[in-house]
Amino acid sequence: MVTQSLSTSASQAFKTYSPSTSAAQLRHVFQAIAPKHCPSLANFHMHTLCSDGQLRPEALIQQAVDIGLRNLAITDHHSIDGYRRAKQWLGDQGFPDSDSPCPTLWSGLEINAGLLDIEVHILCYAFEPEHLAIQPYIQGESVFGYDYNAAHVIQSVHQAGGLAVLAHPDRYRRSPVELIPAAAQMGIDGVETYYAYDNPKPWRPSPKQTELVYQLGEQHGLFHTCGTDTHGDSLLRRL
């Protein structure tokens, strides 16, 4: 019974607008993510002017609506200003029984953290923006010391009610073969399995890296997420 209701929820995740943006709801969405959803139905990695991206948050969310994105997160580095502005914009629109459905915008953030003596990026979603545990990470710059430790980042995101995902696992000075098990041991929830490392046009997850990261994620019971890591003016590309 439980399995049935989970899979029903998962299949609905890309069809029905859900006003709830809790981590429990996001788990259903992550469970349902497949490569075919990316990047036009789901995109969990985008930057705005509020960090090192080029789009104003209002322009980003307008473009998301135009594309027909159903689930998305703005993941600026150490800032949720872009998320807040996009959320405000969505609220102002109202979406009265319109043809273009309101996308679900999840809270998001990208944090620099130390893992196995190198720097990695940890994506965070569906956390409570006001929660004390997340405050050190939304001050506009990278943190140091204890706060910088990946285990502590993951723990803080969980305390704030959110989920943590290892960003672009094959873009670091250590292999995903080392990093993913270490992050899993610290309680990370997912890996950014579907990622275009070579900035192709049109966007598509890099086949070789995707296969490796997918297998490692499966071995450790992690969610597979997708994102374009947009820094330019199109949500369908990285640059």
Ligand SMILES: [Zn+2]
């Ligand atoms: Zn990154």
Ligand SMILES: [Zn+2]
């Ligand atoms: Zn990024």
